[in-house]
Amino acid sequence: MTLTTDQTTSASPPTGAQAPTHQVALTFEDGVTRFVTCREDQTVADASYRQRINIPLDCRDGACGTCKAFCESGAYDGGTYIDDALSAAESADGYALPCCMKPQSDLVLQIAATSDTAKTAAGDFTGTIVSLERLSESTMRVGIEIGNRGDLAFLPGQYVNIAVPVTEALDADGNGTGQPLRRSYSFANGPHEERLIFMVKLTPGGAMSDYLTDRAQRGDEITFTGPHGSFFLREATRPVLLLAGGTGLAPILSMLRKMHDDNSARKVHLIYGVSTDTDLVALDEIEYFARELSGFTWDHCVSDPNSSAVNKGYVMTLIRPEHLYDGDVAIYLCGPPPMVESVRAHVADAGIEPVGFYYEKFALAVPAAAKESISIDGSDDSAVQNISSIAVAVDEDPVIPARDARGIAGQQVLAPRDIGSHVQHAAPLVDDGAIARIAGQQVWTAHGAGVALDPDGGDLLAASDARGIAGQTVFAEAETATATVAETEPVVETVPTVTEQGYEIGEEHPGIHESDALFEARAALELGALELTLGRMTSRQLAGYRLLAEATLPYVKGDSFVDAAEYTETNAAFHDYLFGLTGNDHLLAAYQALGVKGRMGEVLRNATWCHPLCAQDHIDIVEAFASGNRDRARGLISAHAERSKQTMRRAMADEMASRRPRFITPGRFAGKVVIVTGAAQGIGAHTARRIVAEGGRVVCADRSEFVNEIVSDVTDLGGQAVKSIADLETYDGAASVVATAIETYGRVDVLINNVGGAINFKPFVEFTDEQIRAEIDRSLMTTLYACRAVLPSMVAHGSGVIVNVSSAATRGIHRIPYSAAKGGINAITASLAMEYADNGIRVVATAPGGTEAPPRRVSRGTPTPQSETQQQWFDAHIEQTVSSSLLKRYGTLDEQAAAICFLASDEASYITGSVLPVAGGDQG
Numbered sequence: 001m002t003l004t005t006d007q008t009t010s011a012s013p014p015t016g017a018q019a020p021t022h023q024v025a026l027t028f029e030d031g032v033t034r035f036v037t038c039r040e041d042q043t044v045a046d047a048s049y050r051q052r053i054n055i056p057l058d059c060r061d062g063a064c065g066t067c068k069a070f071c072e073s074g075a076y077d078g079g080t081y082i083d084d085a086l087s088a089a090e091s092a093d094g095y096a097l098p099c100c101m102k103p104q105s106d107l108v109l110q111i112a113a114t115s116d117t118a119k120t121a122a123g124d125f126t127g128t129i130v131s132l133e134r135l136s137e138s139t140m141r142v143g144i145e146i147g148n149r150g151d152l153a154f155l156p157g158q159y160v161n162i163a164v165p166v167t168e169a170l171d172a173d174g175n176g177t178g179q180p181l182r183r184s185y186s187f188a189n190g191p192h193e194e195r196l197i198f199m200v201k202l203t204p205g206g207a208m209s210d211y212l213t214d215r216a217q218r219g220d221e222i223t224f225t226g227p228h229g230s231f232f233l234r235e236a237t238r239p240v241l242l243l244a245g246g247t248g249l250a251p252i253l254s255m256l257r258k259m260h261d262d263n264s265a266r267k268v269h270l271i272y273g274v275s276t277d278t279d280l281v282a283l284d285e286i287e288y289f290a291r292e293l294s295g296f297t298w299d300h301c302v303s304d305p306n307s308s309a310v311n312k313g314y315v316m317t318l319i320r321p322e323h324l325y326d327g328d329v330a331i332y333l334c335g336p337p338p339m340v341e342s343v344r345a346h347v348a349d350a351g352i353e354p355v356g357f358y359y360e361k362f363a364l365a366v367p368a369a370a371k372e373s374i375s376i377d378g379s380d381d382s383a384v385q386n387i388s389s390i391a392v393a394v395d396e397d398p399v400i401p402a403r404d405a406r407g408i409a410g411q412q413v414l415a416p417r418d419i420g421s422h423v424q425h426a427a428p429l430v431d432d433g434a435i436a437r438i439a440g441q442q443v444w445t446a447h448g449a450g451v452a453l454d455p456d457g458g459d460l461l462a463a464s465d466a467r468g469i470a471g472q473t474v475f476a477e478a479e480t481a482t483a484t485v486a487e488t489e490p491v492v493e494t495v496p497t498v499t500e501q502g503y504e505i506g507e508e509h510p511g512i513h514e515s516d517a518l519f520e521a522r523a524a525l526e527l528g529a530l531e532l533t534l535g536r537m538t539s540r541q542l543a544g545y546r547l548l549a550e551a552t553l554p555y556v557k558g559d560s561f562v563d564a565a566e567y568t569e570t571n572a573a574f575h576d577y578l579f580g581l582t583g584n585d586h587l588l589a590a591y592q593a594l595g596v597k598g599r600m601g602e603v604l605r606n607a608t609w610c611h612p613l614c615a616q617d618h619i620d621i622v623e624a625f626a627s628g629n630r631d632r633a634r635g636l637i638s639a640h641a642e643r644s645k646q647t648m649r650r651a652m653a654d655e656m657a658s659r660r661p662r663f664i665t666p667g668r669f670a671g672k673v674v675i676v677t678g679a680a681q682g683i684g685a686h687t688a689r690r691i692v693a694e695g696g697r698v699v700c701a702d703r704s705e706f707v708n709e710i711v712s713d714v715t716d717l718g719g720q721a722v723k724s725i726a727d728l729e730t731y732d733g734a735a736s737v738v739a740t741a742i743e744t745y746g747r748v749d750v751l752i753n754n755v756g757g758a759i760n761f762k763p764f765v766e767f768t769d770e771q772i773r774a775e776i777d778r779s780l781m782t783t784l785y786a787c788r789a790v791l792p793s794m795v796a797h798g799s800g801v802i803v804n805v806s807s808a809a810t811r812g813i814h815r816i817p818y819s820a821a822k823g824g825i826n827a828i829t830a831s832l833a834m835e836y837a838d839n840g841i842r843v844v845a846t847a848p849g850g851t852e853a854p855p856r857r858v859s860r861g862t863p864t865p866q867s868e869t870q871q872q873w874f875d876a877h878i879e880q881t882v883s884s885s886l887l888k889r890y891g892t893l894d895e896q897a898a899a900i901c902f903l904a905s906d907e908a909s910y911i912t913g914s915v916l917p918v919a920g921g922d923q924g
């Protein structure tokens with residue numbers, strides 16, 4: 001029997017993940033209802049904030065009454081509070097304080113606020129045009145000033161959505177919406193500068209272009225929302241390579257202005273590419289930075305063959321090895337999709353994995369005039385040639401006003417209804433989800449130019465192809481706030497992030513899930529979020545932030561995790577919150593897309609050590625925000641990232657150490673072929689590792705794909721092992737495992753029947769016939785079938801060893817069917833030994849007692865206790881197990897594997913038919 005540490009061993013009310021949960025419906029004044037799952041040991045406010053629903057909150061302690069809510073239905077423990085916060089009469093009338101109340105059933109609460117309070121939003125601003133400069137025939141620079149400039153904090157690289165004056169957006173049927181057309185433009189000024197500067201690519205027929213060229217006057221009123229986007233300059237000292245295509249120069253200029261303001265000595269190289277000489281703008285400004293910034297160099301190119309520029313061609317042709325610093329470089333790239341993809345390919349071809357690859361793509365409009373001369377389906381010439389052709393065409397394109405088009409960095413998006421005439425070169429539309437449709441705009445698929453655009457202008461859809469836009473996952477607008485990547489999946493190198501209507505932002509880091517880069521990326525984002533929020537949080541927001549910080553404290557004591565899983569959960573909620581407060585869904589999504597929580601969940605699942613300041617950092621960070629101490633907050637965020645890295649490194653090192661068998665007899669299994677069933681975890685995994693370490697060739701059999709990790713681990717160290725995924729509760733499954741062994745290694749010398757394990761823990765009279773059958777199938781039939789499957793080949797060879805893993809639970813309580821199954825194992829052992837001794841086959845067994853093992857990764861299907869009685873049944877079997885051991889402790893995986901390996905080896909050649917108890921003196 002193996003007892004795992006994922007069950008509580010106390011009879012006290014279950015807490016943490018074991019605590020019963022209830023659904024709490026939060027009904028806001030505007031009719032919106034949000035649901036949260038709340039454990040019985042959690043306050044409603046705590047659960048709400050962790051699930052990113054920010055209900056009104058102030059003291060968080062039952063003192064102020066801010067959170068007061070009417071409970072329509074359900075039972076709860078109201079907690080402790082003072083009369084001033086909630087009077088006895090109010091309590092009698094059904095009011096409660098979510099910061100104190102804990103549910104005892106499902107609840108419906110009326111929250112005295114609108115749902116707007118649960119989510120921040122980007123700000124609306126009104127300003128005045130103060131300058132209009134025609135930088136070239138094709139580019140306009142617009143200066144805007146707003147009265148409340150102090151309220152607009154943005155990061156260098158971000159953008160706003162500007163309403164084009166005197167225009168009206170149309171709906172899908174071509175009817176007026178009453179709303180102005182909006183275009184997106186990146187700031188070209190630095191965050192510290194009073195005047196807002198935008199660069200606009202002038203395209204005949206474009207809404208903004210027509211306004212600026214025909215009607216705009218200094219003094220015109222302009223409205224916009226923002227800031228938006230997660231493309232911004234991260235703070236770091238490593239070198240930077242900036243790449244700007246066309247008016248993609250705007251956000252790059254903003255970054256340079258910020259570096260100039262910081263008097264940065266950072267190594268920076270800019271490559272600026274345009275289509276024609278007339279598109280070259282702001283060269284004097286770039287020259288200025290070349291003089292002022294000591295580490296700054298730059299170059300530019302024009303793709304037009306008739307250009308007078310020194311460099312004719314595309315930006316990637318100007319990327320030199322010295323710009324890439326062998327990968328220790330952050331690349332920031334703003335341009336059309338083909339340019340981004342070309343640079344990505346160019347860098348990859350150079351064998352470089354940059355530490356950071358941040359990009360913003362603006363969507364393309366394929367020109368009617370150019371469609372004859374260029375191919376977008378990749379059917380001719382090289383991909384780069386096609387890509388380059390498109391890049392040329394984009395800037396020359398007469399942009400067609402789109403219903404909800406966007407012009408990131410001056411580039412506008414084609415209206416869906418106008419796309420039909422451009423699709424004849426494109427691949428047929430297959431509605432397989434690979435094409436993302438964003439606000440009626442469709443965008444490029446990862447496989448480059450082979451795309452057709454659907455003119456239906458349909459609703460927002462979530463793209464099913466995460467690589468659909470060069471690795472960016474696209475979420476429907478309504479889902480943006482909560483969109484995440486699958487948090488339990490390993491992080492992949494290309495980090496998906498949220499995109500918005502018609503353009504994509506992303507960041508990539510090499511081998512991020514294996515490296516510290518994950519936490520560096522988080523800290524870089526947090527430092528950006530800090531700039532947007534410090535000194536701007538309301539007292540309620542700070543209260544929420546503090547609540548989430550405090551929620552992490554119970555799960556770390558000193559330098560030990562009390563509960564690593566709960567720490568991971570609460571830590572994620574804390575970090576999420578700051579990004580949520582920026583009002584910028586992109587930042588939150590960019591953080592979530594890093595997959596920090598998923599990675600921490602994986603690495604820390606068995607961790608015991610935590611940097612002692614990790615949880616305290618959260619409290620200190622909140623206090624630094626509350627006091628407006630920027631330097632302290634910045635220092636703490638960076639230090640916290642370091643401490644998180646240390647915690648992860650230590651957990652990974654401990655995990656590696658725990659996988660190594662403590663005892664090894666070198667060469668004992670040299671040349672032997674050994675099948676281990678149930679090899680994905682616990683005793684099976686540990687035994688497989690030891691046998692490989694002793695020279696054996698192992699077939700690791702399990703129903704779970706987790707067995708792959710065991711095989712990878714041992715083969716990475718030079719051992720020999722293969723997996724066999726099979727359902728051993730069937731004879732076919734058992735036969736397939738034996739077949740794998742024979743096909744791979746030619747024979748089977750040893751079969752270790754480890755698979756099994758009790759499912760239910762309760763008095764026998766509580767078992768159903770179905771549950772009895774399941775226990776027998778799991779713990780008896782698996783061994784019976786595997787023995788039947790392997791014996792013919794052993795008989796044929798005239799030798800073999802079968803080691804069955806029985807249990808001391810043949811004498812125990814609250815798992816009688818399992819006890820019976822293991823009794824059957826003992827019978828199989830004795831009888832098969834007798835029957836096949838003449839064939840040179842030994843059959844033996846071990847009978848483990850309680851054994852310490854990491855939390856199970858493959859569930860046995862044991863139901864979570866739903867009542868105190870059920871918990872007591874479970875606890876009783878543990879108490880009986882421990883008390884039956886003379887040594888009064890559990891065994892270890894090493895102790896169990898040692899006995900199995902001894903019996904399986906030639907050292908035990910005179911032992912057969914025996915069952916060896918390995919249970920601290922419990923004879924079973």
Ligand code: FES
Pocket residue numbers: 056057058059060061062063064065066067068085097098099100
């Ligand atoms: S009583 Fe103050 S927040 Fe609940």
